[in-house]
Amino acid sequence: MHRHRRRLLTIVTESAIESRLTKDLDRWGAHGYTITDARGKGARGIREGNWEGNRNIRIEVVCDEDTARHIADHLREDYYDHYAMILYHSDVEIMRPEKF
Amino acid sequence: MHRHRRRLLTIVTESAIESRLTKDLDRWGAHGYTITDARGKGARGIREGNWEGNRNIRIEVVCDEDTARHIADHLREDYYDHYAMILYHSDVEIMRPEKF
Amino acid sequence: MHRHRRRLLTIVTESAIESRLTKDLDRWGAHGYTITDARGKGARGIREGNWEGNRNIRIEVVCDEDTARHIADHLREDYYDHYAMILYHSDVEIMRPEKF
Amino acid sequence: MLDPVVLFFLLGVTAGVLKSELRLPVQVYELLSILLLLAIGMKGGIELARQPFFELVPQMLAVIALGFVLPFLVYPILMGPGRMPRADAASIAAHYGSVSVGTFAVVVAYLAARDIAYEAYMPLFVVLLEVPAILVGIAMAKGLRGTTGWKASTHEVLLGKSIVLLVGGLLIGWLVGEEGIKPLEPLFFHPFQGLLALFLLEMGLVTASHLGSLRRYGLFLLAFGVVTPIVFATIGVVLGWLLGLSMGGAVVLATLAASASYIAVPAAMRISVPEANPALSLAASLGVTFPFNVILGIPLYHALSEQFYRYTGAS
Amino acid sequence: MLDPVVLFFLLGVTAGVLKSELRLPVQVYELLSILLLLAIGMKGGIELARQPFFELVPQMLAVIALGFVLPFLVYPILMGPGRMPRADAASIAAHYGSVSVGTFAVVVAYLAARDIAYEAYMPLFVVLLEVPAILVGIAMAKGLRGTTGWKASTHEVLLGKSIVLLVGGLLIGWLVGEEGIKPLEPLFFHPFQGLLALFLLEMGLVTASHLGSLRRYGLFLLAFGVVTPIVFATIGVVLGWLLGLSMGGAVVLATLAASASYIAVPAAMRISVPEANPALSLAASLGVTFPFNVILGIPLYHALSEQFYRYTGAS
Amino acid sequence: MLDPVVLFFLLGVTAGVLKSELRLPVQVYELLSILLLLAIGMKGGIELARQPFFELVPQMLAVIALGFVLPFLVYPILMGPGRMPRADAASIAAHYGSVSVGTFAVVVAYLAARDIAYEAYMPLFVVLLEVPAILVGIAMAKGLRGTTGWKASTHEVLLGKSIVLLVGGLLIGWLVGEEGIKPLEPLFFHPFQGLLALFLLEMGLVTASHLGSLRRYGLFLLAFGVVTPIVFATIGVVLGWLLGLSMGGAVVLATLAASASYIAVPAAMRISVPEANPALSLAASLGVTFPFNVILGIPLYHALSEQFYRYTGAS
Ligand SMILES: Nc1ncnc2c1ncn2[C@@H]1O[C@H](COP(=O)(O)O)[C@@H](O)[C@H]1O
Ligand SMILES: Nc1ncnc2c1ncn2[C@@H]1O[C@H](COP(=O)(O)O)[C@@H](O)[C@H]1O
Ligand SMILES: Nc1ncnc2c1ncn2[C@@H]1O[C@H](COP(=O)(O)O)[C@@H](O)[C@H]1O
Ligand code: NA
Ligand code: NA
């Protein structure tokens, strides 16, 4: 089993921007993403997820270092100030490097 | 892009204790958390998630090393023996250190 | 707090194979797993998750290095070619090593 | 003849045992239980609006007393012959002292199908029986002195989902009365039996997944889960007769006494008596007593009540 | 006397404020809003099928104009005495210029319970009032020249969930007519009030969670959230009278004017004016104006309209 | 005139194609399909209870044979002119040999709206037609000798959601009979068309998302998805006539033959023939054949059957 290092970028944000955000992720070079519904609490208060106005989504993108950096920069510019959003990175190992 | 290391604490446990647990996380110093609904299997058997009695939640907390340790210690004392629960940590990099 | 390193294996795939896959995970030595519902996009297109035919699941397994390798090998053989599926690994620290 | 709603339960159990791919989303389960709880509450409230409240006070006090007494009848059996740890004995006692709203709905459907009258304010008793046994169970597990958490526990119990919806429905029905509730009937009352059927389908699936843990806990639980409801139902019939209820009313009270909670009490115990093993109490209440009541128990309590009322010459 | 649906709202608020464990799954909320929007749309469409479309054109144009004008009446107040940043003032102006479908459903239930007639094609006005204020709000925040995103914004607004379902329902009702829609009545029309009751239960829970942020934003929002609907309702009554609506129709138009959006507009503002703080506008529209309208406002606008029509000798 | 349920389908397709924000939660989709499957099953069961079972045996055997034969009619076409890999040809053959419950519901609504009688035990045929083609498809892909997995596959197919609910409903309807099922009507039968409308709205949205992959797979699929149902429907009309069905019954059997599965078969193929590309078969069955049947096919099969029965002088 050959292993390859990639970055796992996790974004938690408002569900209201899901379709806009996924379009942007495409444009910024992500080859894929995985979304789960979430709720939570942060600097912008509690988002209970029981109503369309307060749902979160949790997006994961596996990509190479450069793309991760690129996406994070764009998110900071275009979204960070005005939306409930957090973002974190970590290292993961994958098996089929051509996919990511 | 300045990067800062933090800990990502992931807890999987019974949904019955969600509101009590989130109150405790606040008290123990977490600045935020993200929750998703889950199901699973572990030492306490299968939790199918098709009924209020057997749902899991998956909680993520991004915080500094000390808070993570603090939370984990408390969870072990107050919850670990009596509830279906697992807990694991990993390193993540974040962008806005003031938030966590 | 004693810490122990383990591997966290994350699989994102079609929900259609959930029951078959969890049976396999058992056989391949996983002591537990956590599942959340997901949607996403990858090489096999968009899976919107609004219908039984296009839902994803996200499975996490915490286990030791060997089991992780074993599971990954089997997944590659039995599932990888024919199903929408990605797989990645990372290191995590856990507290109760006997559970995993 | 089996009621169709019971057949849905059996369908669910069968599908579960055969490991079918059938699943009901948990959100559907929640919608169904919300609708059933509100409907039951409102029905009771409408009836309450019909009669002078104070006339019911003696019955209400008796029913509350029943809720406090029942757990004490089983606790020693669970500790003694059952050899259970204190927390588990206390938790199971609370489950059996409290009530199952699902079972209540089935007995109501059963009587309606047979045109048997009963006191229509019975949902009030459901509410009254739900809580006392929980408090007794917590006290049994923790002792009365361990005051820590008492206030929190009571708060959590009283504000649990089922109490809020039952009491909320009761108040709305009571304030609005039969005429006022009319516009809500097509959602809450007309499809009631259909909603119950779906609910029982889901409970059948859940029951099937508890049959396994039943096997693990052995014969004692099985016997306990069958004998207790029969004894409690007998107490219920006699109490119903003492309180001057109709024969049908006695069947309902018997079924309430015989039923074991699997929603409100497990949730409360999880929070207040976490050291109790939930698999144990659910194996008994959901894996044994619920199916027993739904399939055999209710017709049995009906026969029991009929005999008793005939013998005593009542109603 | 309070309508039962309003009691469900109060039950939700109470449960939320008391921090009960009661939750409605978001999927139930979505199912309810889909059913309500389609039902309202279809009802309107059926009525449209009944009358020559061109006769309604003058009323339609007037209502569209109302949607464009209302935001301008509050924007200066929000900027001046309210001391709000431009984006927030624009966003709130859009919320209040647009309509709340939930409030519309409540006024319809209110009039039905009192057997008061109104022009049954009113759902058409809901559709017409929904969009203009959003466009005005975006223009207020961004200026007309910042053409970037204008096309995208309009696309997003017109294809938002509520517009698609309202317009879709309207077209289906219009094409199919009263006879053709009959088979759909048991799902969409008969249980309408029950669905509305559940929807209001959920909105009560959501409202409760916005009361906190209300406290943070102070008295201005509270006063604004009560005075604005009264003023707008008055405008609505007068406009209804000018357009020759019946007294009941004027009550509906007044309520529409008085209502503030909490579904379509927040979603649109989140995308098009992200720098506006959603907690602020929701605290006003959901935390103050919605409960005010549902509990006190609608009876008030009814009285207002009655007086006005009596005074002017109309209908 | 288009039935309102068909308009809901078109609304869904339109919203999907225009990339509207409208989404139905998957849990709503699941609730709807559970209700529809149970209702269809129960309706069939009630009718079965009405007549001597053995009289139906010849028809049942013929229908089962139809299910085994149909896949063989298309497999060579898919392999030959279609140039498809064996697994894909087998999978698509299974889709078209089996049935679509959604299409069945639409034809039932179609006939009801026109007061055309048909044999009410038709849901039995839905059950009988669902499975054989799946087995044929697996055999086509794997060969009969590759016994590994045969038992598992059959188990999975027979315990799939749709079979369990259809058969379960059938048995319940059969055991309980028309009288006994009455209390369940307000949930399962009265709102049937409304539930179907919502279901079709969702299927419209899903269909829209498959139109893209249709473009990718080109003209062959499009032609195949239109011609196959017409040919199969003709076979269905003739078979219905041979079996002595009424004209309406022949329309239903024709529609069943013409319909292609998009629920049970895809799930079974995913497990048993994973090397088949699901996008391909769904593009055909959901992207072409389903809309074709719902909008044009059913009226066409109606006309076909009418002509044929007139010509042959039957009923
Ligand atoms: N420290 C944290 N750990 C985990 N999740 C967080 C944290 N802070 C915020 N979140 C999530 O990110 C969302 C938006 O965060 P915020 O912008 O800080 O309100 C919250 O609703 C949470 O779901
Ligand atoms: N090895 C594991 N990997 C991933 N998730 C696990 C594992 N073990 C347990 N879990 C999750 O944690 C929950 C509680 O675990 P337990 O207390 O071991 O029953 C389970 O229901 C699973 O969702
Ligand atoms: N680069 C990626 N990052 C995160 N998730 C992905 C990525 N690629 C694929 N996925 C997820 O894995 C599923 C199957 O991927 P695929 O087999 O590539 O279509 C997708 O539907 C996504 O949910
Ligand atoms: Na009891
Ligand atoms: Na308004």
Ligand code: NA
């Ligand atoms: Na077919």
